[in-house]
Amino acid sequence: MSGAGGEGFLSKLVNWVDSRLGLSRPLLRPVPAFAINPLYWLGALTVVAFLIQGITGVIMMLYYVPSPAQAYSSTQYVFQSVYYGRFLETIHLYTAYAMIMLAFMHLMRGYFVSVHKKPREVMWVTGMLMGFVTLGFGFTGYLLPWTVISKSATDVGTGMIAVMPQPVQGFVNFLVVGSGGDAATLLRFYDLHVVVLPAVLLVLLTVKMYMLETHGIAEPETGKALSDKERKTVPIFPDVTLYLLELAAVFGAGMLLISALFPLNLPAAYSAQAAGQIVQQPDWYFLWMYQILKIQAFEGTFAIGSTHIQYLAVALGLVTLLFVALVLLPLLDRSKARRVRARPRFVTLGTIFVAELIVLSVWGYLTPGIQIPNYQAALVLGGTALLVGAASLLLFRAFGKTETGGPASKPSTKGLSDPKRAVFNKASAVIILCALGALAIGSTFQALLSTVLAGATMSNLVFLGLSLTGLVAVCLATMFFVYRTELRRSQIKRRIRFFEWRAG
Amino acid sequence: MDLVKRVILPLLALQAVSIAAMASLNSLSSTSEGIFAIFLSTDLISFAIIAHIYRVSKADETPSRYFLIPALAAILILLFSSLTIS
Numbered sequence: 045m046s047g048a049g050g051e052g053f054l055s056k057l058v059n060w061v062d063s064r065l066g067l068s069r070p071l072l073r074p075v076p077a078f079a080i081n082p083l084y085w086l087g088a089l090t091v092v093a094f095l096i097q098g099i100t101g102v103i104m105m106l107y108y109v110p111s112p113a114q115a116y117s118s119t120q121y122v123f124q125s126v127y128y129g130r131f132l133e134t135i136h137l138y139t140a141y142a143m144i145m146l147a148f149m150h151l152m153r154g155y156f157v158s159v160h161k162k163p164r165e166v167m168w169v170t171g172m173l174m175g176f177v178t179l180g181f182g183f184t185g186y187l188l189p190w191t192v193i194s195k196s197a198t199d200v201g202t203g204m205i206a207v208m209p210q211p212v213q214g215f216v217n218f219l220v221v222g223s224g225g226d227a228a229t230l231l232r233f234y235d236l237h238v239v240v241l242p243a244v245l246l247v248l249l250t251v252k253m254y255m256l257e258t259h260g261i262a263e264p265e266t267g268k269a270l271s272d273k274e275r276k277t278v279p280i281f282p283d284v285t286l287y288l289l290e291l292a293a294v295f296g297a298g299m300l301l302i303s304a305l306f307p308l309n310l311p312a313a314y315s316a317q318a319a320g321q322i323v324q325q326p327d328w329y330f331l332w333m334y335q336i337l338k339i340q341a342f343e344g345t346f347a348i349g350s351t352h353i354q355y356l357a358v359a360l361g362l363v364t365l366l367f368v369a370l371v372l373l374p375l376l377d378r379s380k381a382r383r384v385r386a387r388p389r390f391v392t393l394g395t396i397f398v399a400e401l402i403v404l405s406v407w408g409y410l411t412p413g414i415q416i417p418n419y420q421a422a423l424v425l426g427g428t429a430l431l432v433g434a435a436s437l438l439l440f441r442a443f444g445k446t447e448t449g450g451p452a453s454k455p456s457t458k459g460l461s462d463p464k465r466a467v468f469n470k471a472s473a474v475i476i477l478c479a480l481g482a483l484a485i486g487s488t489f490q491a492l493l494s495t496v497l498a499g500a501t502m503s504n505l506v507f508l509g510l511s512l513t514g515l516v517a518v519c520l521a522t523m524f525f526v527y528r529t530e531l532r533r534s535q536i537k538r539r540i541r542f543f544e545w546r547a548g
Numbered sequence: 549m550d551l552v553k554r555v556i557l558p559l560l561a562l563q564a565v566s567i568a569a570m571a572s573l574n575s576l577s578s579t580s581e582g583i584f585a586i587f588l589s590t591d592l593i594s595f596a597i598i599a600h601i602y603r604v605s606k607a608d609e610t611p612s613r614y615f616l617i618p619a620l621a622a623i624l625i626l627l628f629s630s631l632t633i634s
Contacts, residue, residue: 054556054598054602055606058602125576127575127576128575128584130581131581282603282606283606283607286599286600287599289596289599290603293592293595293596293599294593294596294619296589296592297588297589297590297592300585300586300588300589300592301585304586304589307578
């Protein structure tokens, strides 16, 4: 397959580089062969995105002036007068988006394959902090062009500071707003974006790399022992380096093409008048949070003693709690099981989390500036949680294993005793089915009503279709549940293979 | 002709040509931005293919057709689209 001529030249080139730079010396530990898979390199691709950000950002820094009077005009200058300026700005923005998306995918992959477990707990916390820094990059960078959209979106974020508790408010004000006024805020954002956050990210990256070298890449938990071929290690240079460069090149090519296909157009400059004419909306990666804050329940204030607290602060507190829970995941998920099939609760929670984020983001995009009535929030968020949760739990019942590694039909004897567990399982199944049934019936009724009153529009028909699908799914789940219950009572003599647990 | 000569040498030639083409573009026009992106993407994908073939051949394995075919197809599509744009 390979030719001596060309390969000889490449080999000589690689050997030349190696002999001069000493890259093949064991500076970094070799990588096991099972890790030669793109899913293991999502974090590395995030770093590649960060590097592209750094390079394009430094070029833009040469022209950018961080003052409200000149921020927009200097950005416009880059767009119009700098060689490939618009392209540079576009790729900077899209790579930032890719960096956030890759970091999120890296986080969720880590969550599902349990990389947060012993001995990688500190690595997990470091990675989470890096994720927050990445979001910080997005937040601070978005303001810099000083367009009407970016300033309004940032105002949404900085407006949240006012509802924070006093000590936190003081700290965040110092960190983000500075001495007050547009000029101070812009300068603070710029400093954070180009100095503080990159420095913090580099320190955290060093810590994480050190820990990766200490603990190595987590082995996949597939229930089977790794083959010799998978265990074989691959040297960091040239093999892993080349593999990473392949991925980086493909990623870079993708980003270039997206930037060429959807070039950025600079929105209008910020002015109070222009800001009054647009709907304030944060960028897509904060839409889910903004959508939560738009729920009617978080309007107004309540009093504890003489202190008046905004409900918005409660919403912010809930979001913060979610972040804290993610950081402290190694303390919350302490079982030794790492396999996805053996962690039904946490995998279900993770799936619900991802589904809710997607639903909230899409919903936020579709309803800019519109307050969300409580019943809608309950219907959509509750419905998503129940449907995804029920689907996930059903899949686990069908294909999963218990946390002790045994089949799902033979539950762990830890905790509740078996009869109590059976009652508990049955009761929770009934509650879930009733809730899902009520939800499906309610939404079908509402969809029918909307279709009759407002006509058979596409959105109404989609809503109706989804509701009916949900209703059918609930009916099937109920049949399944009844079958299982009756089977246990020996009321059903003929077992249906399709409905049996695989492991049972 | 072996794989190296059949694939790597044309890709190296393509990279050289695309770099020359990129250098000749008017860097302030928006059409040029598109062509520049296309050529740079072509270069990057070519690099990925060369790296892949070298890495895999070194380990006495066969280059993955699931990577090579889409990557080469992408290069062809990109080159055709650059002609269309220009």
